[in-house]
Amino acid sequence: MIEVEHLTKKYGEARGIDDVTFNVEKGEILGFLGPNGAGKTTTMRILTCFMSATSGTARVAGYDVFEDSLNVRRKIGYLPETVPLYTDMQVPTYLKFVAGLKDVPYREINGRVGDLMERVGLTHMAHKFIGELSKGYRQRVGLAQSLINDPEVLVLDEPTIGLDPKQIIEIRSLIKGLAGERTIILSSHILPEVSAICKRIIIIDEGRVKAQDTPENLTTQLRVSDKVRARIGGPKDDVVQALQGMEGVKNVEASAGAGDSLQYVVEFADGAANRSSQVARAIVDKRWDLHELTPVKMSLEDIFIKIVTEEGV
Ligand SMILES: Nc1ncnc2c1ncn2[C@@H]1O[C@H](COP(=O)(O)OP(=O)(O)OP(=O)(O)O)[C@@H](O)[C@H]1O
Numbered sequence: 051m052i053e054v055e056h057l058t059k060k061y062g063e064a065r066g067i068d069d070v071t072f073n074v075e076k077g078e079i080l081g082f083l084g085p086n087g088a089g090k091t092t093t094m095r096i097l098t099c100f101m102s103a104t105s106g107t108a109r110v111a112g113y114d115v116f117e118d119s120l121n122v123r124r125k126i127g128y129l130p131e132t133v134p135l136y137t138d139m140q141v142p143t144y145l146k147f148v149a150g151l152k153d154v155p156y157r158e159i160n161g162r163v164g165d166l167m168e169r170v171g172l173t174h175m176a177h178k179f180i181g182e183l184s185k186g187y188r189q190r191v192g193l194a195q196s197l198i199n200d201p202e203v204l205v206l207d208e209p210t211i212g213l214d215p216k217q218i219i220e221i222r223s224l225i226k227g228l229a230g231e232r233t234i235i236l237s238s239h240i241l242p243e244v245s246a247i248c249k250r251i252i253i254i255d256e257g258r259v260k261a262q263d264t265p266e267n268l269t270t271q272l273r274v275s276d277k278v279r280a281r282i283g284g285p286k287d288d289v290v291q292a293l294q295g296m297e298g299v300k301n302v303e304a305s306a307g308a309g310d311s312l313q314y315v316v317e318f319a320d321g322a323a324n325r326s327s328q329v330a331r332a333i334v335d336k337r338w339d340l341h342e343l344t345p346v347k348m349s350l351e352d353i354f355i356k357i358v359t360e361e362g363v
C-alpha cells in the first residue's frame with residue numbers, strides 16, 4: 051500500500067533523510083521510531099505530498115506521490131506534527147470545513163463530525179473556539195480532521211503527543227481499531243508507544259533506516275545481550291580477577307559486601323561467543339560455587355538505544 055524506495059531529502063546541504071526504503075502492506079500499522087531529528091517528519095511530509103524528495107520514489111495506494119499527488123491526497127489522512135488550525139473557528143465548524151474540502155458527501159458531514167468528536171473526546175468542547183483550546187484538545191481536533199474523509203491510508207506524526215494519560219490510552223486503542231481496512235504509519239520517539247500499537251517497527255536515526263522488524267523479532271534478534279549476571283561463592287578479589295581474565299570481557303562489576311555469595315555482572319565485548327558457558331567453566335575450574343547464571347536480557351528500550359547510539363548497525 052505504501053512503497054518507498056531510496057528516498058533521499060536534502061535541505062540545501064543539510065541531511066533530511068538518506069536512502070530510506072520500506073513497504074507497508076494494506077491493513078498494517080507501521081511504527082516509525084526515532085529520536086529527535088531522525089527524519090520521521092521529513093519522510094511523512096514526502097509521503098503526504100507536502101514536500102518533494104531530492105531523489106528516490108514513493109507510492110501510496112499505487113499512485114506516485116510526485117506524479118499523482120492529487121490521487122494520493124484523496125487516499126490519505128494526515129496528522130501533521132504541527133496541526134494548522136483556524137483559531138477563530140468553533141470545533142464543529144472547522145471539522146465541517148475540512149470535510150467539505152475533502153469531498154465528504156454533504157449529507158454525511160454532520161453525522162461524521164459528531165461521530166468523530168465523540169471518538170476523540172471532543173464533544174464537550176463543541177462550543178469552544180479552537181484558539182481557546184489547550185494543546186491536548188487541539189491535538190484531538192488534528193486527529194479528528196485526519197479521519198474525516200475515512201481515508202484508506204493514515205499518516206500520523208506523533209499522534210499522542212501532548213495528550214493526558216487517559217486520552218493516550220483511548221487514542222491508542224482508537225488507532226488500533228482503525229487498522230485492518232486502513233493502512234497506518236505513525237511516528238513516535240517513545241518506544242512503548244510503538245510497541246503497544248504497531249505490528250512492525252522501523253527504527254530510523256540520522257536519516258537512515260537502522261532496523262525494521264516486529265517488536266518481538268527485534269527483541270529476540272538482539273536478546274543475546276552483552277552481559278551475564280552470576281552469583282558466585284568465592285573470594286571476591288580472586289573471583290573478579292578470574293572473570294576479568296576471560297576472553298572478550300570488557301568489565302566486571304561485583305555487588306557490594308563481603309559475604310560468601312556475591313553477585314557479579316560480567317560485560318562482554320560485542321560478538322564474544324559462549325558467554326554464559328565461559329563464566330561457568332571459569333568458576334567451576336576454580337572450584338567455587340556457582341549459584342546463579344543468567345544472561346541479562348535487553349528490553350526493547352535498551353535495543354532502541356543501542357541501535358541509535360551504535361555506529362554501523
Ligand atoms: N525545513 C528544514 N530545513 C532544514 N533542515 C530541516 C528542515 N526540516 C527538517 N530539517 C532537518 O532534517 C532532519 C530531520 O528532521 P525531521 O523533522 O524529519 O526529524 P524528526 O524525526 O521528525 O524529529 P522530531 O522527533 O524532533 O520531530 C533534521 O536534521 C532537521 O534539522
Ligand SMILES: [Mg+2]
Nearest residue numbers: 090091092131
Ligand atoms: Mg518530527
